[in-house]
Every structure is written in C-alpha cells, then in structure tokens.
Amino acid sequence: METIYILWLRQVIKYFRSKSRIIGSLAQPLLFLVAFGFGFGSIYEKAGEGNYIQFLAPGIILMSVLTTAMFSGIDIIWDRQFGFLKETLVAPVSRLQIILGKTLGGATVALIQGIIVLLLTLIVGFKPQSFASLFPAFIFTFLVAVLFSSLGTAIASVLEDMQGFQLIMNFLIMPIIFLSGAFFPLSNLPKTIDFISKINPLTYGVDGLRGALIGVSSFAPSMDLLILLVVTSTLLGIASYLFSKIQA
Amino acid sequence: MRKNKNIISVKNLTKEFKNLKAVDNISFNVERGEIFAFLGPNGAGKSTTIKMLTTILEPTKGEIQLNDIDALENKDLARKTFGIVFQDTSLDDDLTAFENMRFHAVLYKVPKKIQNERTKELLEFVELWERRKDYVKNFSGGMKRRLEIARGLLHHPKILFLDEPTLGLDPQTRKHTWDYIKNINKKENMTVFFTTHYMEEAGKIAQRIAIIDHGKIVASGTNKELQKKTKTKSLEEAFLFLTGNEIREEKIGAKERMRERHFRRNH
Numbered sequence: 001m002e003t004i005y006i007l008w009l010r011q012v013i014k015y016f017r018s019k020s021r022i023i024g025s026l027a028q029p030l031l032f033l034v035a036f037g038f039g040f041g042s043i044y045e046k047a048g049e050g051n052y053i054q055f056l057a058p059g060i061i062l063m064s065v066l067t068t069a070m071f072s073g074i075d076i077i078w079d080r081q082f083g084f085l086k087e088t089l090v091a092p093v094s095r096l097q098i099i100l101g102k103t104l105g106g107a108t109v110a111l112i113q114g115i116i117v118l119l120l121t122l123i124v125g126f127k128p129q130s131f132a133s134l135f136p137a138f139i140f141t142f143l144v145a146v147l148f149s150s151l152g153t154a155i156a157s158v159l160e161d162m163q164g165f166q167l168i169m170n171f172l173i174m175p176i177i178f179l180s181g182a183f184f185p186l187s188n189l190p191k192t193i194d195f196i197s198k199i200n201p202l203t204y205g206v207d208g209l210r211g212a213l214i215g216v217s218s219f220a221p222s223m224d225l226l227i228l229l230v231v232t233s234t235l236l237g238i239a240s241y242l243f244s245k246i247q248a
Numbered sequence: 249m250r251k252n253k254n255i256i257s258v259k260n261l262t263k264e265f266k267n268l269k270a271v272d273n274i275s276f277n278v279e280r281g282e283i284f285a286f287l288g289p290n291g292a293g294k295s296t297t298i299k300m301l302t303t304i305l306e307p308t309k310g311e312i313q314l315n316d317i318d319a320l321e322n323k324d325l326a327r328k329t330f331g332i333v334f335q336d337t338s339l340d341d342d343l344t345a346f347e348n349m350r351f352h353a354v355l356y357k358v359p360k361k362i363q364n365e366r367t368k369e370l371l372e373f374v375e376l377w378e379r380r381k382d383y384v385k386n387f388s389g390g391m392k393r394r395l396e397i398a399r400g401l402l403h404h405p406k407i408l409f410l411d412e413p414t415l416g417l418d419p420q421t422r423k424h425t426w427d428y429i430k431n432i433n434k435k436e437n438m439t440v441f442f443t444t445h446y447m448e449e450a451g452k453i454a455q456r457i458a459i460i461d462h463g464k465i466v467a468s469g470t471n472k473e474l475q476k477k478t479k480t481k482s483l484e485e486a487f488l489f490l491t492g493n494e495i496r497e498e499k500i501g502a503k504e505r506m507r508e509r510h511f512r513r514n515h
Contacts, residue, residue: 006354014342083338089304091355092327244323248304 011105057126059182072106073152099240106149136212144205157242261310272463285454333400335411341385410442451483
C-alpha cells in the first residue's frame with residue numbers, strides 16, 4: 001500500500017511544482033472552449049440542437065483530462081533518460097504496484113486538471129444540471145483519467161525516446177478526441193467514422209459525463225460505466241506487463 | 249537445509265547485442281559475506297553483467313542464482329535480496345535530497361524508525377544534511393554521487409552491488425565510503441560486489457577479484473594470487489598484463505561501446 005502511495009505522491013508533488021505546466025495546459029481547453037463555443041454556437045443553435053456550450057463543456061473537460069493523463073505516461077521516458085527509471089526497476093516491489101501508483105498519480109493530476117477546466121467552463125456560461133450531478137461526473141472523469149494514464153504508460157514502456165512518443169501522441173490523441181463526440185453529436189455519421197467512434201473508449205466517457213452533467217446521453221450510463229471499467233482494467237494489466245518487460 | 253555457501257552463482261552467462269557478444273559465457277561464484285571486485289577496462293562487459301545480475305537486462309543465455317533464488321525466473325523475489333548503486337545517476341532531479349531518500353526507503357520497506365535515523369546519519373555522513381531540502385537538480389556532480397551512495401546504503405540488503413561507486417569522489421569521501429561499507433559488511437555479513445577503475449582500491453578492499461575483458465573472465469583469485477599468476481608486483485601491473493596496454497574508449501554510451509567493439513573485432 002505504501003509503495004503505491006509513494007509513487008502516487010511523487011506524481012502529485014511533481015505536478016504542483018511545475019506551475020508553468022499547469023498554466024500552459026489550461027491554454028488549449030480555454031482556446032477550444034472560446035473558439036468552438038462561440039464560433040459554432042450560433043450554427044448549432046440554428047440547427048435546433050440547443051445551447052452549444054452546454055454540449056461542448058463536458059467534451060472539453062475530458063479533452064483536458066485525457067491529454068494530461070496520457071502525458072503523465074511520458075514521465076517514464078523522462079525517467080529513462082535521466083536514469084531514475086532504474087531506481088524503480090530494481091525496487092523489490094511488484095510491477096503492478098508500481099504501475100498502479102504511477103497511474104493513479106497521473107490520474108489524480110488529470111482529475112485536478114479536469115476540475116480546473118470545469119471551473120473555467122462555468123465562467124464561460126456552462127450550467128451543470130444540479131450540484132448532485134457532480135458526483136457521477138467525478139466517477140466518469142476519474143475512470144477516463146485512469147484509462148488514459150495507463151494507456152500512456154503502456155505506450156511509454158515500449159518506446160525509447162521522446163520523438164516516437166510525440167508521434168504516437170499526435171496520431172492517437174487528436175483522433176481519439178475528435179472521434180469521441182466531444183465536439184459534435186455522433187448521429188448520422190458515415191459508417192466508418194461511426195464504427196471508429198464506437199470502439200473509441202473516450203466516446204463512453206464523454207457520453208457518461210454529458211449524461212451526468214446535463215442529462216443528455218446516447219447510451220445508458222451503466223453501459224458507459226461498464227465499458228470504461230473493462231477497458232481501464234485491461235489497459236492497467238497491459239501497462240504493468242509491458243513495464244515488466246522494460247530493459248535498461 | 250543448509251544454505252549454499254555461494255550467495256551469487258553465475259553459470260554460462262551470455263549477452264549478445266545485434267552482432268557482438270558483450271558478455272561471453274562467463275561463470276563465477278561469490279561467497280556469502282565476501283567483498284568481491286569485478287574489474288575490467290571500459291567496455292569489457294562489467295556494467296552489462298551487473299545489469300543482468302540486477303534483473304534489468306535479460307541475458308541471451310545462462311543462469312543466475314542470488315541467495316538461492318533463480319534471478320531470471322523469480323525476478324520479484326530476487327530483487328528483495330540486493331541493493332545497487334548505479335554507475336550513472338538514478339536520482340529524481342525534481343525532488344529534494346530528503347525526498348529521494350524517503351522514496352527509496354519506502355520502496356525498500358525500511359521501517360519508519362530506522363528510516364529516520366539512518367537518513368539523518370547517512371546524509372550527515374555524506375555532508376548533505378544541511379542541503380536535504382534542496383532540489384537535486386541544483387546539486388553538483390559530486391554531491392549527486394554522494395547522495396546516490398547514501399541512498400544505496402539506506403537499506404542493508406544481503407548483496408550490495410556497486411558499479412564504480414567512488415568515481416569522481418575525492419580521496420576523503422572515498423575512504424569514508426569504503427569504511428562505512430566495510431563496517432556493514434562485517435556487522436551484517438552483507439556481500440559486496442563492486443566494480444572500480446581504482447586498482448589500489450580493489451586490491452585493498454576486495455577479498456577476491458575477477459578480471460573481465462572482451463566479455464570473458466580472464467583471471468580470478470585474491471590480489472596475491474593474481475600477482476603471482478602474472479609474476480607482477482601490484483594489482484595494477486597484473487591488470488595491465490592481463491588486459492594489455494591498449495587504451496580503451498573512455499566513458500561512452502552502450503551503443504558507442506558496441507560499435508567500438510565491433511570495429512575492433514573486424515579490423
């Protein structure tokens with residue numbers, strides 16, 4: 001337990017010490033919120049879909065959570081480059097504990113980021129349906145955070161340098177976000193896009209969060225939850241397996 | 249059942265990288281409580297061997313037993329038997345010296361009380377107690393090295409691996425460090441396996457020495473035995489006799505090392 005805690009703590013301490021990273025990572029969601037929110041808002045309303053900011057806010061929150069969580073996986077590559085990885089690799093603790101600590105740490109950081117972005121959306125005019133809705137919203141956000149934190153860790157475990165990681169992040173992060181229904185409703189889409197969005201785990205996160213915060217969703221919340229739980233635990237397993245295969 | 253007298257037992261250990269054998273079919277034993285020096289020129293295969301012994305590099309072939317545990321099959325269990333001070337830095341630059349110590353202590357399950365006592369004792373010992381709240385990124389190379397050693401001694405494992413621990417330290421700190429390690433070795437019967445380029449250090453401290461070159465162990469025995477075998481008067485001369493006078497590339501990365509050895513073999 002203490003092992004998981006200390007690895008978690010390390011992630012969180014490092015996050016709070018990099019103030020510039022926190023501020024920098026808020027620029028993107030804010031830009032998307034303002035540009036998309038106000039840019040597409042009137043078209044969206046004319047199409048008879050209602051208030052776009054209400055629709056967009058949960059998507060933006062998860063976009064920020066996903067990016068932060070995935071990039072927490074990048075730490076492994078930094079650790080490898082600066083040598084610290086060896087310290088964890090030779091430690092007499094199970095690989096699963098290491099991964100759990102690291103992933104939960106990354107997820108916590110992403111969750112904090114998500115809360116900050118939620119506050120930003122409130123300023124721009126987003127109104128959650130009720131205060132109580134924040135509780136299920138919290139659960140969905142946390143699951144998405146753990147899911148993508150393990151995915152980032154899994155990917156970082158098999159990569160040796162920063163360049164490769166950037167490449168995959170760009171080819172993965174952007175499609176995952178854009179094809180998740182974060183920015184537009186997933187109805188009447190071409191078959192291929194529809195298929196991709198269905199196998200995209202973020203789709204269920206966005207749907208679940210939107211259901212919680214504004215009461216609009218395409219799938220049943222229990223189904224969103226179930227899918228997220230299954231994918232998250234699978235990825236955690238894969239991440240700790242790949243981590244155990246790292247060679248120094 | 250009586251325990252095997254060898255705490256480290258290596259058989260036919262081989263590590264091949266693409267087209268070079270970094271470690272070529274080596275076998276050796278280290279006895280319980282022994283201080284064992286593993287010497288060799290740069291690129292001879294010392295660090296590769298230590299990496300395999302400490303479970304972070306998969307051998308191509310061979311067997312490794314640490315305290316009667318198969319270190320290739322049972323990595324998690326094997327890791328419980330040893331501690332290691334790496335040749336290059338493995339500290340977290342974004343944490344303070346104290347936090348680095350604490351992180352290590354928790355990973356190695358050092359009991360709270362001992363943890364606090366020993367952290368203070370060790371940080372004072374390496375003269376970093378006053379700087380314990382400073383970030384490691386602000387430390388000089390020597391300070392990092394000292395912290396690394398202090399951290400490595402936080403828990404007292406059955407086997408302590410030291411990969412060129414005293415590189416870049418001044419003679420005073422070197423002496424202190426070895427006194428400290430020898431003391432634990434005596435008090436707790438901790439086995440010490442170390443590499444160094446300081447022949448005098450190896451001759452004085454190690455009870456037994458193995459010399460590796462081009463991935464093979466070329467000689468092993470006590471300091472005296474090695475001198476006798478080579479008809480030389482010091483370990484340094486014995487070392488040069490066994491490994492030749494040719495200068496090896498100084499301190500380079502694994503890839504360059506591979507390239508260099510590949511080149512040497514083909515020309």
